[in-house]
Each structure stands twice: as structure tokens, then as C-alpha cells.
Amino acid sequence: xxxxxxxxxxxxxxxxxxxxxxxxxxxxxxxxxxxxxxxxxxxxxxxxxxxxxxxxxxxxxxxxxxxxxxxxxxxxxxxxxxxxxxxxxxxxxxxxxxxxxxxxxxxxxxxxxxxxxxxxxxxxxxxxxxxxxxxxxxxxxxxxxxxxxxxxxxxxxxxxxxxxxxxxxxxxxxxxxxxxxxxxxxxxxxxxxxxxxxxxxxxxxxxxxxxxxxxxxxxxxxxxxxxxxxxxxxxxxxxxxxxxxxxxxxxxxxxxxxxxxxxxxxxxxxxxxxxx
Numbered sequence: 265x266x267x268x269x270x271x272x273x274x275x276x277x278x279x280x281x282x283x284x285x286x287x288x289x290x291x292x293x294x295x296x297x298x299x300x301x302x303x304x305x306x307x308x309x310x311x312x313x314x315x316x317x318x319x320x321x322x323x324x325x326x327x328x329x330x331x332x333x334x335x336x337x338x339x340x341x342x343x344x345x346x347x348x349x350x351x352x353x354x355x356x357x358x359x360x361x362x363x364x365x366x367x368x369x370x371x372x373x374x375x376x377x378x379x380x381x382x383x384x385x386x387x388x389x390x391x392x393x394x395x396x397x398x399x400x401x402x403x404x405x406x407x408x409x410x411x412x413x414x415x416x417x418x419x420x421x422x423x424x425x426x427x428x429x430x431x432x433x434x435x436x437x438x439x440x441x442x443x444x445x446x447x448x449x450x451x452x453x454x455x456x457x458x459x460x461x462x463x464x465x466x467x468x469x470x471x472x473x474x475x476x477x478x479x480x481x482x483x484x485x486x487x488x489x490x491x492x493x494x495x496x497x498x499x500x501x502x503x504x505x506x507x508x509x510x511x512x513x514x515x516x517x518x519x520x521x522x523x524x525x526x527x528x529x530x531x532x533x534x535x536x537x538x539x540x
Contacts, residue, residue: 265290265291265326265352265375265401266290267290267291267326267401267402267447267449267475267476268290268475268476268477268488268489268492268493269288269289269290269291269476269477269479269484269485269488269489269492270289270290270291270292270293270328270377270449270476270477270478270479271284271287271289271291271292271293271478271479271480271481271482271484271485272293272295272299272330272452272478272479272480273292273293273294273295274295274299274300274308275294275295275296275299275300275308275309275311275312275329276299276300276304276307276308276311277311278311278314278315281294281315281321282321283482284482285321285325286482287479287482287485287486288485288486288489289325289479289482289485289489290325290326290476290489291325291326291327291328291352292325292326292327292328293328293329293330293355293478294312294315294327294328294329294330294351295308295329295330296308296309296312296329296330296331296332296338296342297330297331297332297333297357298357302338305332305338305341306341309341309342309345310345312329312345312346312349313345313346313349315327316346316349316350316351317349326352326353327351327352328351328352328353328354328355328377328401329342329346329351329353329354329355330354330355330356330357331343331346331354331355331356331357331368332357333356333357333358334356334358334364334367334368335358343371343372346372347372350374351374352374352375353374353375353376353377353401354368354372354374354375354376354377355376355377355378355379356368356376356377356378356379357379357382357409358379358382358383358386358409359378359379359380359382359386360383360385360386360389361386361389361390361392361393362389362392362393362394362395362396363389363392363396364378365378365393365396365399365400366395366396366399369396369399375399375400375401376396376399376400376401377400377401377402377403377404377449378393378400378403378404379404379405379406380393380403380404380405380437380440381405381406381407381410381433381434381436381437382406382408382409382410382413383409383410383413384410384413384414387432387433387436390436390437390439390440391440391443393440393441393443393444393446394443394444394445396444397444397445397446400444400446401446401447402441402446402447402448402449402475402476403437403440403441403444403446403447403448403449404437404448404449404450404451404478405433405434405437405438405451406451406452407419407420407426407430407433407434407451410429410430410433411429411430414429416429424461434451438472438473438474442473447475447476448473448474448475448476449474449475449476449477449478450465450466450469450474450476450477450478451477451478452477452478452479452480453465453466453477453480453484454480456480456481456483456484459483459484459487462484462487462488463487463490463491466487466488466491466492467491469491469492470491470492474492475492475539476488476492477491477492493540494536494539494540498536499536499537499540501533502532502533502534502536502537503533503537504520505520505525505529505530505533506530506533506534506537508520508525509530
């Protein structure tokens with residue numbers, strides 16, 4: 265599944281579903297957790313279930329549902345509502361490693377996207393996700409719940425960059441995803457009016473090895489898609505690298521445009537072409 269952009273939509277706001285579908289996102293995340301207050305949880309479940317009923321609008325889109333955490337009193341009702349609605353996947357908040365993924369998969373056999381850094385204990389379980397790779401749609405992280413959990417004043421510097429603890433969480437989540445062999449999904453950019461800041465943030469994410477990103481507003485989707493879509497020049501260069509090694513199968517290192525290329529460059533080119 266292609267996951268460049270994943271757009272959150274509150275489950276109790278079906279009036280926003282059509283605009284979300286029209287945004288161009290690769291996937292919607294219909295939210296039953298933080299975006300929905302307790303008094304409206306039942307209403308949100310009903311709206312999500314109705315949306316997923318065939319014929320589903322925007323059926324070319326992937327649709328995930330963010331359920332409530334495993335230890336939440338709301339999870340049973342979430343899963344009951346989704347049992348025969350069959351979204352394309354589930355987003356699991358407050359995940360604390362492979363064991364949590366396996367517990368959820370036992371209850372509803374759908375691909376799972378864990379939010380893997382929302383509690384202190386979760387940081388120490390990031391290396392375990394390979395044990396549940398068969399059940400994963402990817403791995404993402406967040407910098408909102410974790411500072412609240414540890415009593416931090418903020419997760420970001422005045423210039424918007426992350427403070428050291430959250431740079432660490434981001435890096436570990438990125439490596440955990442790649443170690444498990446699944447897409448690494450960058451977290452949200454909260455200021456949905458700042459398109460320049462979003463473009464720079466998304467570009468850094470792709471540069472660092474993320475393959476897609478979460479969005480909180482339809483206006484963010486086009487910028488995110490552009491950031492995580494290889495350009496024509498990038499694809500052409502990758503094809504040149506692959507062709508060069510195909511023509512010289514016994515070479516360990518070669519020269520292209522005055523620069524050395526070797527096995528890591530070939531692997532990166534093949535990965536880029538596969539993603540495109």
C-alpha cells in the first residue's frame with residue numbers, strides 16, 4: 265500500500281469526510297480516539313461504520329480507523345463497531361511494542377499502524393516491532409502525548425525544532441520501522457496554515473528516511489504528497505545507477521558523473537524505483 269499522506273478526520277464529523285476524500289490523500293484516518301470527546305464516542309462509531317458500509321465513497325482511498333488504546337474502556341465498543349465494517353487498517357495509539365500489536369491483531373485481523381512513542385515505556389519497546397512485522401502497515405510516532413506523560417513543558421524549541429528527547433524518539437521510531445521492514449511515517453506538522461514550514465518539515469522527513477507523513481488538515485496533503493513523491497530527475501538518476509551496475513555486474517564500485525557509486529547507492533536507487 266502507498267502511504268505518502270495519511271489524513272486524520274474526527275470520526276464524529278462526517279460532514280468533513282467528503283472534503284477529506286477530495287484532498288488527494290493516500291489514506292484517511294477516521295479518528296475514534298483523541299479527536300472525539302467521550303460523550304460523542306458512540307456517535308463517531310456510528311458515523312465511521314456508516315461511511316465504511318458499501319458502496320464506500322472514495323473507495324480508491326485507503327481508510328484506517330484510529331481506535332482507542334488497548335487499556336481503554338472504549339476499545340471493546342470500537343472493535344465491535346468495526347468487526348464487519350472492514351476498514352483497510354487500524355491505527356493503534358499508545359502502543360508499547362510488538363506485544364500490543366499482536367494483542368490487537370488477535371481481536372481484529374487487520375493491518376495495524378502503531379503510534380509508537382506516546383508513553384515512556386514505549387520508547388524501550390521500539391526494537392520489538394520486527395516480531396509483529398506481518399501485522400504492520402507501518403510505524404509512526406508522535407510528540408504530543410509523550411511530553412505530557414513525563415511532565416515536560418514542551419517538545420519543541422522556539423524555532424519549531426524538536427528538543428533533544430523528542431529528536432531521540434523520532435530517530436528511534438525511524439530506525440524501528442526500517443528494522444521491521446515497514447513504512448516509516450513522519451508525525452504531524454501542527455501549524456496547518458504554514459505551508460512553507462510544512463514543506464521544509466516534510467522534506468527533512470523524506471531526507472532522513474521517512475516514506476510518508478501524517479496530516480491534520482486537507483490543505484497539507486498536496487505539500488506532503490509532493491515531498492514524498494520522487495521527482496523525474498531523481499527517478500532518471502536512479503535508473504542510470506541501476507543500469508550502470510547491470511552493465512558491470514562484477515564491479516564493486518563504479519564512477520558516474522565524476523562520483524563514485526557502490527553497493528549502497530545501488531540499493532538506494534532500487535528502493536527509490538520500487539517506491540515510485
